[in-house]
Amino acid sequence: MIHVENLVKEFGTKRAVNGVSFTVNKGEILGFLGPNGAGKSTTMRMITGFLPPTAGHVTVGGHDVAIEPVAAKKLIGYLPESAPAYSDMTVHGFLSFIAELRGLRGAAGQDAVHRVAGMCVLESVLHQSIDTLSKGYRHRTCLAQSIIHDPQVLVLDEPTDGLDPNQKHEIRQLLKRLGQNKAIIFSTHILEEVDAVCSRAIIIDRGVIVANGTPAELRGRHELAGSVSLRVQGAAAETVRGKLGGLPTVERTTAREESGWIHARVFPKSKGVNGDLARTVAELTVREGWRFDELHTEEGRLDEVFRSFTLPDTVTSKSE
Amino acid sequence: MNESLRNIWTIAKRELGGYFNSPVAYVFIVIFLLLNGFFTFMLGQFFESGEASLTRPFFSWHPWLYLFLVPAAGMRLWAEERRVGTLELLLTLPITAWQAIAGKFAASWIFLGIALFLTFPVVGTVYYLGNPDLGAILAGYLGSFLLAGAYLAVTVMTSAMTRNQVISFILSVVICFFLILAGWEPVTNLLVRWAPTWLVETVASFSVMPHFASFQRGVVDFRDLLFFTSIMVFSLFTTSVILRGLRSS
Numbered sequence: 001m002i003h004v005e006n007l008v009k010e011f012g013t014k015r016a017v018n019g020v021s022f023t024v025n026k027g028e029i030l031g032f033l034g035p036n037g038a039g040k041s042t043t044m045r046m047i048t049g050f051l052p053p054t055a056g057h058v059t060v061g062g063h064d065v066a067i068e069p070v071a072a073k074k075l076i077g078y079l080p081e082s083a084p085a086y087s088d089m090t091v092h093g094f095l096s097f098i099a100e101l102r103g104l105r106g107a108a109g110q111d112a113v114h115r116v117a118g119m120c121v122l123e124s125v126l127h128q129s130i131d132t133l134s135k136g137y138r139h140r141t142c143l144a145q146s147i148i149h150d151p152q153v154l155v156l157d158e159p160t161d162g163l164d165p166n167q168k169h170e171i172r173q174l175l176k177r178l179g180q181n182k183a184i185i186f187s188t189h190i191l192e193e194v195d196a197v198c199s200r201a202i203i204i205d206r207g208v209i210v211a212n213g214t215p216a217e218l219r220g221r222h223e224l225a226g227s228v229s230l231r232v233q234g235a236a237a238e239t240v241r242g243k244l245g246g247l248p249t250v251e252r253t254t255a256r257e258e259s260g261w262i263h264a265r266v267f268p269k270s271k272g273v274n275g276d277l278a279r280t281v282a283e284l285t286v287r288e289g290w291r292f293d294e295l296h297t298e299e300g301r302l303d304e305v306f307r308s309f310t311l312p313d314t315v316t317s318k319s320e
Numbered sequence: 321m322n323e324s325l326r327n328i329w330t331i332a333k334r335e336l337g338g339y340f341n342s343p344v345a346y347v348f349i350v351i352f353l354l355l356n357g358f359f360t361f362m363l364g365q366f367f368e369s370g371e372a373s374l375t376r377p378f379f380s381w382h383p384w385l386y387l388f389l390v391p392a393a394g395m396r397l398w399a400e401e402r403r404v405g406t407l408e409l410l411l412t413l414p415i416t417a418w419q420a421i422a423g424k425f426a427a428s429w430i431f432l433g434i435a436l437f438l439t440f441p442v443v444g445t446v447y448y449l450g451n452p453d454l455g456a457i458l459a460g461y462l463g464s465f466l467l468a469g470a471y472l473a474v475t476v477m478t479s480a481m482t483r484n485q486v487i488s489f490i491l492s493v494v495i496c497f498f499l500i501l502a503g504w505e506p507v508t509n510l511l512v513r514w515a516p517t518w519l520v521e522t523v524a525s526f527s528v529m530p531h532f533a534s535f536q537r538g539v540v541d542f543r544d545l546l547f548f549t550s551i552m553v554f555s556l557f558t559t560s561v562i563l564r565g566l567r568s569s
Contacts, residue, residue, distance in 0.1 A: 048412040052568050073414040080412075084405035088338055100330045101413045103323075145409070 001026050001075075001153050001183035002047060007056035009042050009207075016042045018207035019056070024200075026152070029179040031198035031215075032187040035310050039207040040187040041081050044157050047185070048078045060153055074103075077151035079159055083142035087131035091122055091141050094130060095148060102149040116144040119174060136167050143171070147178065154178065156186035160193065172197050191302045194218075205310040215302065222300030222308075228266045228278045231294040232285060237262050243288060247280055261293075327415045331423025332430070335397070339431050348393055352435045355385055360442060373452055375536045378442055379460040383500050383532060386471050391492035393432060394475035395485045397424045398559070402483035402566075417563050421556055425476050432468045436461065456538030463535020466548040467528055471496045473555035480562045499551075503527020 002024040009017040017039040024030045034040050045051040047058050049065045049072060058065040063072040085094055092113060099109035117123050120140040125133060130141060143159060159175070160168045168190075175184060175197050188194070194201045195215050203211040203218070211218055219225055232240060240262050241255040247266075255264040268277045278297045285292050339345040356378070360366050364377030401407040410420055446452045471492075478491040501507045503524040511520045524530065528551075531544040 045408070050408050050412050050567060070414045070416065073412060076412070078409075078412045080405065080408045082405045084409050086334070086338075086406055087404065088341060089334070093337070097330065097334050098413070101327060101415055103414075105326075142409075 001061055002185060003057075003059040004043070004047065005057045005059075007043060007046055007058065008054045009039070009046060009051065010054045015207055017046070017053075020204065020207070020209055021056075022202060022209065022212065024153075024183045024185055026183050027180060027199075028183055029175060029197055029199050030183075030185045031194040031201040032185055032204065033189065033191070033194065033201055033306060034187075034204040035189070038204045038310070040204060041157055043204070044078075044155050044185070044187065045080075048076055048155050049073055050080075074149075075151055076153045076155055077146035077149065078154075079143050079146045079156040081157040081161075083139045083161075085130050085138060085142050085145070088129070090127050090129055091117070091133070091137075092126045094141065095144060098145045099148050104149060112148050112150075116148050119147070120144040121170065135162050136164060139163060140167070140171075152182055154182055154184040154186075156184070158188060159186055160188065160190065168193075191306060194302060203306060203309050210309045211305070216299075218305050219300035219302050221305050222298075222302075224265075224298045225300030226268050226277070227298045228268075228281050229294070229296060229298060230264050230266075230281060230285070230292055232262050232264065232290040232292040233260065234290040235262070235288065237264075240264050240290070243284060244281065247284065249277060249280060324416070324419055327419045328423040328426060331415075331420055332427040335424050335427030336430060339427070344393075345431065348389065348431075349435045349438060352385070352389055353438060355389075356381070356439055356442070359385065366445075371450075374442065374446060374457055374460055378439075379464055379532075379536045382464045382467060383528060386468055387493060387496050387500065390432065390468055390471035391475045391478075391489045391496065394428050394472050395479055395489040395492065397428065397476055398480040398563075399483055399485045399488045402480075403485075411563075411567070417560050421476065421559050421563075425473065425552075425556060428472050428476075429469050432472060433465055436465060436468065453538060456536075459535050459538045459540050462540065463532050463544070466535075466545070467532050470499070470528060470548045470551040470555075473552040474499075477555040477559045477562065480559045480566070499526060499528045501527070503529040 004023070005021050007017055007020045008015065020039070020043055022030070032040050032043070042051065046053045047060070047065065049058075049069045052066060058072075060072040061075040063075070065072045086097075089097065095113040095116065096109055099105075099112050102112075104112045117126055120143055122137065122140060122144055125137050130138060133141065139159075139162060143156070146154060146156065156175075160171050163171065172193065175186065178184065179197070179199070186197075198215055200212070200214055201218055202209055211221065235243075237255045237257045241253045241264065244250060244255070244264060244266050245253045249269055251267045251269045253264060253266050255262055257263075266277065266281055275297065278295060282295060285295070339348075359381040360378045364381065366377040369377060398407070401410060411417065443457060446457075474495050475488070475492040478495065479485075479488040481491065482488050504527065508520055508524050511523065528548075531547045534541055534544050
């Protein structure tokens, strides 16, 4: 549905976005990650046709945004970063206005307004002026505006920013539901959100895509990902390390003793998170008669992967 | 109605609602009517002149009255959208920038038209006192409405230039002031003394004054209509260029 090709945006001499390409298909929820100023918002503004790209193309549903802007915009629902809304209008008036410009007039428009008001829990403030609303309500009003025409493509710039934990949870559930038959792209810097909602994630830094994959794949890039850590009693640290190191699928092992327990970590020869290594380690532990109270496979931590990709030159070179 | 007209009307409706849902509209209309009354009956010496005509006591003040009131009515049109960020929302809806510009302009022009229409008691007064020339009055109103539209188009343009309403107001007043002064007799007289005739005429041809004057005399000339229309088209076109530039820089 969304096809972005070599997108470049320059502001004066500064390159905010530098050759970004990706595709989002129907049924996919793409998480757009990156530090502040990485070019997330700029990219989204180009997808929605607000900013014309300096170079490159954006196609939405087969329509090039630069050539057929109106046809492309009809397919898109957009929540801008600051969730702007006309503050002198009521929620109902504002949503009706957007519905009309989206081609939903009369009864169809009113149906749409009440449908999204229900989805975004706005019924109680429907006839309140927008400038009297709290931030959460205002945010959801703007979100409601973006889904009023049941768009095939949703572009959401930080949809959960400034919401309380309950509201965040509701929005994530909503996104998941909507994502089943839409192409959704949303930006965030809350990493747990990526795990909770996304089918795929892109990390962008200084205008360039530095990682692209499923949340599990990205976590797998963590240096500890796939390793098995365990805590045992019943042998010396050296013995434990020796025995574990002797396993055929193990590359290297660390072990240290702390307050009576041996903390060991086993790295597999082939990278990748699966249960095989944990099973072999468990079997060995039982065979040796060690007592263990903890044994698990490290899945990798998204926040550390994020840091390693977006921090200048520290861990990036090591993991690439 | 085709889709683009519908979009223009939807936007115009929202803007008109914006005027009348806030005190702006009522304050504006009251002040407009008070000033009109003051100029007409006090400064314009409506009663003393003993003439059943609106030209001198009523319409001749409009270029000066509009100079401040029209920019005040239009300064927020784009500046506010830029400041609050709703510009991003508006321009990512499936409409063209032209439809948005036309809708906003139409709404404010209709609003100014309503304010102008509410001066009808003045017309009733002349009719009560004498036998005025209806044609001249209607032409005067048409001219006044077009004059307001021309100023308004300039204000729409300056409003798109900045996110600050005050700056938009001041720029607009300065440009409209130029449009008055360029053909105002005291100024042209100054120029005539040293400048060649063609220069005086070129400068004067930018002025709204001679064009508005012929409407006041009851003459609806095609050239005057064209003059006001071209100011509006030019200013609104410049607005679309500014809006595009805003996004590509």
